Amino acid sequence: MVHIHSVETTGVVLLTMVLSPARRVPGNLLPNGSFEAGRYGWYVHSQCCRGSRMRIEKAGAEHGRYCATVTRTSRAGTTFLMHEFINLEKDKDYTFSAWLRSDSEAMPVSLKLYCFDANVTGKWQEGKQDVTVTREWKRYHLKWRTPAARMDMYLPRIDLESPGVLYVDGAQIESPEL
Helix, strand or coil, rough: EEEEEEEEECEEEEEEEEEEECCCCCCCCCCCCCCCCCCCCCCEEEECCCCCCCECCCCCCCCCCCEEEECCCCCCEEEEEEEEECCCCCEEEEEEEEEEEEECCCCEEEEEEEEEEECCCCCCCEEEEEEECCCCCCCEEEECCCCCCCEEEEEEEEEEECCCCEEEEEEEEEECCC
16 A cells, blocks of 8 residues: 655645555554564664664564564663654544563663644654563553644654663554544
């Protein structure tokens, strides 16, 4: 399936074309939340953590056939798993959730939804939920009422707050209002 979007901002038209092998699960606004289409839509950002990485694993998935593992190798810097920007409506309640487990008994992790402030260029706003992930699969949630965002685009991400391996599966964004 091919999606073509055009957005006009300050007289410049931006065109993006997305080839989308991943389908959304009914009720889930986040494509490829269970990594069935591999890395499609997902990226790892790592600053000052040489060797941090993301892998798609078949063994041990909680939801579907695959899960992702994200490895943070150092206490210095940051490492987070993020999905590409998705379109959400302002002033609506959303829940971002995912099945998570770690290779340790107490890994600090943050679920976040980011957006650029609609009225102030370059200013971020975020919804954040800090959790402690254990070795057992568990679904963690962030509930957030979306503020006005530039182009109604929001960025879901999962931050690893310490070194270790985080397993991620069944990520989703849903709204009871839709």
